[in-house]
Amino acid sequence: MKIKELINWLESVAPPAYQESYDNSGLIVGNPEAEIKGVLTSLDATEAIVREAIERGCNVIVAHHPIVFKGLKQLTGQNYVERTIIAAIKNDVAIYAIHTNLDNVLHQGVNGKIAEKIGLKNTAILAPKRELKKLSATLPAGLAAQAQEAVRSLGLAVQADLFAGQKLEVVFHGPAQGAILNALRNTLGQAPVYDVVALENKSLEVGSGLIGTLAEPMPELEFLQHLKTVMQAGCIRHTRLLGRNVQRVAVCGGAGSFLLGQAIAQQADVFVTGDYKYHEFFDADGRTVIADIGHFESEQYTIDLIYEIISGKFSTFALHCAKTNTNPVLYL
Ligand SMILES: [Zn+2]
Numbered sequence: 001m002k003i004k005e006l007i008n009w010l011e012s013v014a015p016p017a018y019q020e021s022y023d024n025s026g027l028i029v030g031n032p033e034a035e036i037k038g039v040l041t042s043l044d045a046t047e048a049i050v051r052e053a054i055e056r057g058c059n060v061i062v063a064h065h066p067i068v069f070k071g072l073k074q075l076t077g078q079n080y081v082e083r084t085i086i087a088a089i090k091n092d093v094a095i096y097a098i099h100t101n102l103d104n105v106l107h108q109g110v111n112g113k114i115a116e117k118i119g120l121k122n123t124a125i126l127a128p129k130r131e132l133k134k135l136s137a138t139l140p141a142g143l144a145a146q147a148q149e150a151v152r153s154l155g156l157a158v159q160a161d162l163f164a165g166q167k168l169e170v171v172f173h174g175p176a177q178g179a180i181l182n183a184l185r186n187t188l189g190q191a192p193v194y195d196v197v198a199l200e201n202k203s204l205e206v207g208s209g210l211i212g213t214l215a216e217p218m219p220e221l222e223f224l225q226h227l228k229t230v231m232q233a234g235c236i237r238h239t240r241l242l243g244r245n246v247q248r249v250a251v252c253g254g255a256g257s258f259l260l261g262q263a264i265a266q267q268a269d270v271f272v273t274g275d276y277k278y279h280e281f282f283d284a285d286g287r288t289v290i291a292d293i294g295h296f297e298s299e300q301y302t303i304d305l306i307y308e309i310i311s312g313k314f315s316t317f318a319l320h321c322a323k324t325n326t327n328p329v330l331y332l
Helices: 003-013 047-055 080-090 110-118 141-152 174-188 220-230 257-265 278-284 295-299 302-311
Strands: 026-029 038-042 060-063 094-097 120-128 131-138 157-159 167-173 194-202 207-219 245-255 270-274 289-292 318-321
Touching (some): 003 060, 003 094, 003 302, 026 080, 038 047, 038 302, 047 060, 110 120, 110 207, 110 220, 110 245, 110 295, 110 302, 120 245, 131 174, 167 174, 174 194, 207 220, 207 257, 220 245, 220 289, 245 257, 257 270, 257 278, 270 295, 278 289, 302 318
Parallel strands (some): 038 060, 038 318, 245 270, 270 289
Antiparallel strands (some): 026 094, 120 207, 131 167, 157 167, 207 245
């Protein structure tokens, strides 16, 4: 099976159009036409992960964090990013990143996995993404069906029953607009005449963070102990406890401090995330308890999540979870 077939599946679960603007999700190294020998899932794609992939007979790494975020101007091996890319290219190992697009989906996303570990029910996106949009176009008769299929196969349509005759009307999440127009342009050889309207509805399935409830309320300290155990955290840095039970819990894998306002607005008793800075802890201000469990710790089960996403669909190649611990933060 070719790498591009794997990519198509991953992108149907977490469309690249849902990634944040600073992100670099997608195929970073490798040829999409190459045959898959084996796949290694990991949180980071470092030199050690490339070595592990080679040792375990894998020629594809599917990592959460992109090894390349910004443009590289030389490849001389002077830092770990360049060395990783060089090692991957020399050894014919492809690197694919599924990052903030996997953070931003409700189903089979990073935060859903954290919620599952903590035992949260009735989960919903904490900060739903921008409004939904609708694109309408009249297509040339000869290419209408082909263009409709090109859009449908992107898997980005929220409402998919709007394809008929020469008409195309498709409802999608705002960030998907570029991908839909590209598909139309590629099929028609030019952009169609179209208009796009913003809908009043908000998408409830795409966005940042997640909020859910525990089956039974728990005293704060007991909850933090539970959190430390299930998330295998070396330590938890938290704000002052408020002397109440915990039932509503907001989570955001990685660096989630930007979501504190949403967590408070939605009455989260605890906000679980990572990468909090000293001054940001003050912002809890007695309104919720911030629990910083560490960036790696909050996202480590993403390695299993990516494994599950792939194994749920394919069984024709070897698939492994990385054993190398890439956490650069150690605790004394
Ligand atoms: Zn992260």
